[in-house]
Amino acid sequence: MGKQSPGMKLLVLTGAVVGALLIGALLLLMAGANPLVAYKAMLLGPFSSRYGITETLVKTTPLILVALGIVIAFRSGTLNIGAEGQMMIGALAGSAFALAFPSLPGIILLPATLLVSFAAGALWGGIPGWLKAYLNVNEILSTIMLNAIAAQFVTYMLRGPLIDPKEVSYGTGFPQTAQIAKAAWLPRLLPRTRLHWGIILALVLAGLVYIFLWRTSLGYKMRTVGAQKEASRYGGVRVERMMVLAMLLSGGFAGLAGMVEVLGIHHRLMDGISGGYGFSGIVVALFGQLHPLGVIPAAILFGALMLGADMMQRAVSVPAAIVFTIQGLVVLFVVGSDIFIRRPGFAARIFKRFKTPPRPVPDEGGAQ
Amino acid sequence: MNEEQVKVPILEMKGITKRFPGVLANDHAEIELFPGEVLALLGENGAGKSTLMNILIGLYRPDEGEIYVRGERVEIHSPRDAAALGIGMVHQNFKLVPTMTVAENIILGMTELPLVPHLEEVNRRIVEISDHYNLQVDPTAYIWQLSVGEQQRVEILKLIYRGANILILDEPTAVLTPQESRELGKIIKLMVSEGKSTIFITHKMDEVMAFSDWVRVLQHGKVVAVKRTADTNPQELARLMVGREVLFRLEKEDVTPGEVVLELQDVEARNNKGLPALRKISLQIRQGEILGIAGVAGNGQRELAEVVTGLRSVTAGKLLINGQDLTNRPPLEIIKAGVSHIPADRIGMGAVGNMPVADNLAMKGYRNPPFSTGEMLHPRRILEFARRMIDVFRIATPTPQTYIKFLSGGNIQKAILAREIDACEGLLVAVYPSRGLDVGATEAVRKRLLEQRAQGRAVLLISEELDELMTVADKIAVLYEGRIMGIVPSSEADIETLGLMMAGVTPTE
Numbered sequence: 025m026g027k028q029s030p031g032m033k034l035l036v037l038t039g040a041v042v043g044a045l046l047i048g049a050l051l052l053l054m055a056g057a058n059p060l061v062a063y064k065a066m067l068l069g070p071f072s073s074r075y076g077i078t079e080t081l082v083k084t085t086p087l088i089l090v091a092l093g094i095v096i097a098f099r100s101g102t103l104n105i106g107a108e109g110q111m112m113i114g115a116l117a118g119s120a121f122a123l124a125f126p127s128l129p130g131i132i133l134l135p136a137t138l139l140v141s142f143a144a145g146a147l148w149g150g151i152p153g154w155l156k157a158y159l160n161v162n163e164i165l166s167t168i169m170l171n172a173i174a175a176q177f178v179t180y181m182l183r184g185p186l187i188d189p190k191e192v193s194y195g196t197g198f199p200q201t202a203q204i205a206k207a208a209w210l211p212r213l214l215p216r217t218r219l220h221w222g223i224i225l226a227l228v229l230a231g232l233v234y235i236f237l238w239r240t241s242l243g244y245k246m247r248t249v250g251a252q253k254e255a256s257r258y259g260g261v262r263v264e265r266m267m268v269l270a271m272l273l274s275g276g277f278a279g280l281a282g283m284v285e286v287l288g289i290h291h292r293l294m295d296g297i298s299g300g301y302g303f304s305g306i307v308v309a310l311f312g313q314l315h316p317l318g319v320i321p322a323a324i325l326f327g328a329l330m331l332g333a334d335m336m337q338r339a340v341s342v343p344a345a346i347v348f349t350i351q352g353l354v355v356l357f358v359v360g361s362d363i364f365i366r367r368p369g370f371a372a373r374i375f376k377r378f379k380t381p382p383r384p385v386p387d388e389g390g391a392q
Numbered sequence: 393m394n395e396e397q398v399k400v401p402i403l404e405m406k407g408i409t410k411r412f413p414g415v416l417a418n419d420h421a422e423i424e425l426f427p428g429e430v431l432a433l434l435g436e437n438g439a440g441k442s443t444l445m446n447i448l449i450g451l452y453r454p455d456e457g458e459i460y461v462r463g464e465r466v467e468i469h470s471p472r473d474a475a476a477l478g479i480g481m482v483h484q485n486f487k488l489v490p491t492m493t494v495a496e497n498i499i500l501g502m503t504e505l506p507l508v509p510h511l512e513e514v515n516r517r518i519v520e521i522s523d524h525y526n527l528q529v530d531p532t533a534y535i536w537q538l539s540v541g542e543q544q545r546v547e548i549l550k551l552i553y554r555g556a557n558i559l560i561l562d563e564p565t566a567v568l569t570p571q572e573s574r575e576l577g578k579i580i581k582l583m584v585s586e587g588k589s590t591i592f593i594t595h596k597m598d599e600v601m602a603f604s605d606w607v608r609v610l611q612h613g614k615v616v617a618v619k620r621t622a623d624t625n626p627q628e629l630a631r632l633m634v635g636r637e638v639l640f641r642l643e644k645e646d647v648t649p650g651e652v653v654l655e656l657q658d659v660e661a662r663n664n665k666g667l668p669a670l671r672k673i674s675l676q677i678r679q680g681e682i683l684g685i686a687g688v689a690g691n692g693q694r695e696l697a698e699v700v701t702g703l704r705s706v707t708a709g710k711l712l713i714n715g716q717d718l719t720n721r722p723p724l725e726i727i728k729a730g731v732s733h734i735p736a737d738r739i740g741m742g743a744v745g746n747m748p749v750a751d752n753l754a755m756k757g758y759r760n761p762p763f764s765t766g767e768m769l770h771p772r773r774i775l776e777f778a779r780r781m782i783d784v785f786r787i788a789t790p791t792p793q794t795y796i797k798f799l800s801g802g803n804i805q806k807a808i809l810a811r812e813i814d815a816c817e818g819l820l821v822a823v824y825p826s827r828g829l830d831v832g833a834t835e836a837v838r839k840r841l842l843e844q845r846a847q848g849r850a851v852l853l854i855s856e857e858l859d860e861l862m863t864v865a866d867k868i869a870v871l872y873e874g875r876i877m878g879i880v881p882s883s884e885a886d887i888e889t890l891g892l893m894m895a896g897v898t899p900t901e
Contacts, residue, residue: 248744257723
């Protein structure tokens with residue numbers, strides 16, 4: 025019901041993006057930059073070179089992983105705002121594990137490291153899950169608070185127990201771990217780019233999450249909990265367990281995303297590795313209609329937007345704040361335009377209001 | 393205005409058409425209401441009665457058509473416009489603020505109110521009106537202190553206080569005891585004798601016959617019949633409404649009750665506010681037996697059903713199913729013991745609105761073959777099952793993949809019924825199973841319950857319709873303030889006694 029044709033959808037989306045960019049153009053003009061040059065870099069940059077395309081996919085990878093976790097949580101009726109912290113904790117645990125066993129062969133070390141990060145992220149997500157399910161603690165608050173705790177804990181570990189011994193001996197004291205054994209790295213997909221196998225892992229997991237949610241009875245139970253808690257309790261589902269499980273999985277995916285960033289790109293853990301992916305992943309999940317497969321194009325789009333914003337900043341050298349503002353405008357407009365897609369009559373109703381102001385009806389009103 | 397012609401309609405709706413996406417809710421519907429008369433609107437679920445009335449009080453705008461009040465063409469944009477024309481409505485769910493007093497509720501939202509209202513003056517007028525119409529309500533009482541019947545009187549008072557002379561009552565007796573319904577009938581008679589007019593929406597034939605002067609029957613948004621009440625009878629009306637002959641008598645086979653399936657021993661439980669809701673409830677239901685629970689809503693029915701299905705824990709007493717002690721066991725164990733449940737809250741509890749009909753139908757069976765092997769579901773088998781259920785139970789849905797929230801209330805109920813009856817293996821708990829359903833659907837529900845009985849299942853039937861209990865149940869227990877006032881065989885029960893027990897009066901032997 026209430027669906028528009030694909031052509032209409034595209035028109036609405038394009039209109040939304042154009043609207044956002046028009047307002048953004050005003051900001052760019054105020055900052056003394058040429059909006060045309062800026063937008064050319066932003067819109068074409070991510071797609072017009074080998075570098076642009078691969079870097080877009082590099083950013084897409086953690087976005088998909090985080091968003092998959094968000095989809096599982098949202099579909100099960102819990103709101104996970106804590107992916108940022110879960111990413112950090114996952115990356116921390118995985119890195120510590122990989123550093124502790126540098127001599128293991130890659131075929132064991134790589135999967136084991138990923139599993140450890142998944143488990144650690146799951147734990148960090150499971151805590152608010154348990155608190156919500158059994159003590160009715162609002163998970164939005166608890167996940168956000170755990171973000172702060174995770175960030176401080178990771179900073180402490182990077183400056184203390186896990187700091188690269190070289191940083192200490194050189195006296196630079198940069199907060200990062202030593203490099204992880206090469207055997208554990210995610211191999212590059214294309215030479216001379218940063219694109220790594222993480223994107224393949226993310227795509228495979230997206231398919232698996234789809235099967236999990238729509239083809240298994242566990243997934244079905246979780247979706248009924250999300251759609252109607254009372255109904256699933258009535259149907260014999262142990263609602264509390266499903267909520268905890270959803271948050272475990274959600275945190276696990278975020279933890280995995282953090283570790284994939286480490287093993288695919290930086291090869292060591294450093295501050296700020298989550299890079300806002302934990303929050304962007306929420307937007308990606310919603311963009312993707314909370315569907316594991318819808319998340320893929322949404323993440324690519326968002327990855328391109330992030331990269332394009334970077335490129336625009338370099339092309340016209342405007343303050344980063346303006347770039348973030350334009351990014352935000354695009355998201356706001358696109359999300360807001362959704363109502364025109366969901367409710368076909370909506371546009372007509374608004375325009376009618378402008379066209380015919382209410383007036384008293386003449387007695388011989390002409391009804392057709 | 394019109395001086396000499398007495399029979400000029402006070403209200404006319406002409407050619408009212410209202411479309412919703414995919415649905416024609418009203419199709420050139422016509423209404424005529426005369427001063428001092430009661431018009432009954434009769435129709436199946438989804439026939440368009442409520443839409444038509446919502447147009448009249450300005451909640452919806454018609455796509456086509458005209459409304460005339462006292463001969464003048466009017467446009468009603470909001471309930472406020474309607475109130476200015478003297479039109480008011482008592483909705484099925486009362487629109488009262490529980491934490492405010494009767495007087496405060498009555499003046500709530502009135503435009504001509506001074507900044508600081510003279511509450512004594514308001515109270516005095518309320519008492520005046522309530523004395524006149526015999527609507528006894530204390531204006532200083534809080535709404536939450538009042539019974540449902542009293543709350544309804546407040547709603548009516550509110551309309552009269554504001555000068556309404558066209559009153560729309562949407563299924564007003566659904567929440568009342570038989571005695572309260574009769575009181576309401578008297579109030580309506582008094583109001584119309586003073587020249588006010590009433591539109592009365594109902595499913596119940598006897599009320600149409602007792603209260604109304606005219607009947608209009610709606611079908612698929614159209615007015616298909618206009619009758620003087622005096623010139624018609626319930627059978628004819630039912631036929632006009634459903635489009636076929638309706639049985640008012642159901643065949644009830646003789647079944648010899650078997651083993652005890654459900655047994656409650658001195659069960660006590662609390663409601664959501666933590667107050668005692670069930671007090672020392674003891675009862676038994678055997679195979680092939682239907683135990684009906686009568687009572688005014690809110691006297692522990694909901695808690696009773698939830699205790700039996702494991703959704704609410706008991707604070708004392710025992711719950712036995714087939715002799716097995718299942719006190720305070722999780723719902724899943726009780727489901728596995730063969731208990732099915734048709735809940736009162738269809739959309740909140742019985743169905744997941746944002747899921748396809750097929751997934752909703754599989755909500756009980758998905759754990760086991762053929763719907764799943766291990767953890768993997770078999771969507772095709774679920775779909776096949778859904779198609780069969782849709783066919784057997786005549787669920788009107790565009791496809792099995794349609795989200796169930798897009799179905800009408802009656803069809804959602806049929807889907808729940810299909811699922812629960814299919815899964816039932818011993819005890820069926822049915823809570824208000826025919827509430828809000830039209831005669832055709834009600835008949836189908838009752839037949840299914842009797843089928844279950846004939847197949848040797850035990851049925852706990854909680855209902856607010858005494859005639860339903862008397863035709864379907866073998867025994868009737870009356871619940872009042874969480875206590876069983878008495879259990880009577882339905883063959884010996886009469887409405888008078890049951891009504892008194894529902895009001896808390898212990899029957900004198």
